[in-house]
Amino acid sequence: MVNGPDEWSPEDLTGLVSYYDQGFDADPVGQWDDEFGSDHLTEATNKPDQVAKGVGFGLDFVRANSDELNFTTGISLSGDFRVGFTVNVDTSTDTDNYVASQGSVSDNFIWVDGAGALRLRIGGSTKTMTANGVFTSGVDARVQLARNGTALTCVVNGSDVTSGSPTSSDTLALDQIGRNRACRLP
Numbered sequence: 335m336v337n338g339p340d341e342w343s344p345e346d347l348t349g350l351v352s353y354y355d356q357g358f359d360a361d362p363v364g365q366w367d368d369e370f371g372s373d374h375l376t377e378a379t380n381k382p383d384q385v386a387k388g389v390g391f392g393l394d395f396v397r398a399n400s401d402e403l404n405f406t407t408g409i410s411l412s413g414d415f416r417v418g419f420t421v422n423v424d425t426s427t428d429t430d431n432y433v434a435s436q437g438s439v440s441d442n443f444i445w446v447d448g449a450g451a452l453r454l455r456i457g458g459s460t461k462t463m464t465a466n467g468v469f470t471s472g473v474d475a476r477v478q479l480a481r482n483g484t485a486l487t488c489v490v491n492g493s494d495v496t497s498g499s500p501t502s503s504d505t506l507a508l509d510q511i512g513r514n515r516a517c518r519l520p
Contacts, residue, residue: 350370351370351409351411352368352369352370352409353368353369353370354366354367354368354369354376355369362385363385363393363403364385365403366393366403366511376403376404376405376406376511385401385402385403385512393512395432395511395512401512402510402511402512403510403511403512404509404510404511405508405509405510405511408436408507408508408509409507409508409509410505410506410507410508411481411505411506411507411508412505412506413481414480414481414482414483415480415481415506416478416479416480417434417444417478417479417480417506418476418477418478418479419433419434419476419477420474420475420476420477421433421446421469421474421475421477422472422473422474422475423446423450423469423471423475424471424472431445431446431447432444432445432512433445433446433511433512434508434510434511434512435508435509435510436507436508436509436510441455441456441457441458441507442455442456442457442506442507442508443455444479444508446469449466449467450466450467450468450469450470450471451463451464451465451466451467451468451469451497452464452468452469452477452479452488452490454479454486454488454500454506456502456504456505456506457502457504457505458504459502459504461486461500461502462497462498462500463479463486463488463495463496463497463500464488464490464495464496464497465495465497468490468495469490475490475491476490476491476492477489477490481502481506484501484502484503485499485500485501486500486501486502
């Protein structure tokens with residue numbers, strides 16, 4: 335909730351790096367513009383990587399189609415940060431539902447595994463952010479990953495579902511959305 339005027343925009347957030355609106359005109363989608371204007375445009379590197387427009391406003395990332403969108407300028411988050419997204423995963427057919435990653439190396443991922451738990455790989459170390467079963471196939475989940483100091487937290491649909499006390503001071507670097515895996519970003 336935001337206390338203030340009726341009109342609110344993500345641009346009102348201090349320290350905003352980028353944000354992406356869910357409205358698309360084309361199908362398939364070959365480019366997803368950064369609405370903040372900070373040049374973190376995402377685009378398919380070639381036609382097979384274009385992403386199908388999903389039901390409603392979402393994008394369907396399908397492994398068999400090599401779906402992914404790449405940032406033209408990668409995002410590096412150090413210090414305190416918040417990453418928010420809505421995701422709908424298929425844990426019944428795919429055990430690696432990647433939301434975002436650093437495609438060139440395997441040091442940084444945000445993904446939901448086949449057991450329905452969110453995992454964060456940051457600086458080469460995997461953090462299990464939630465218990466199994468937090469994410470259900472076919473159900474939209476609003477997610478916020480945050481770091482305050484070194485403490486990592488995960489809030490899903492307004493509830494803190496962080497498992498244990500994960501910590502990291504490493505930089506979270508991302509350069510892809512989707513990473514050839516099965517998930518829908520509504």
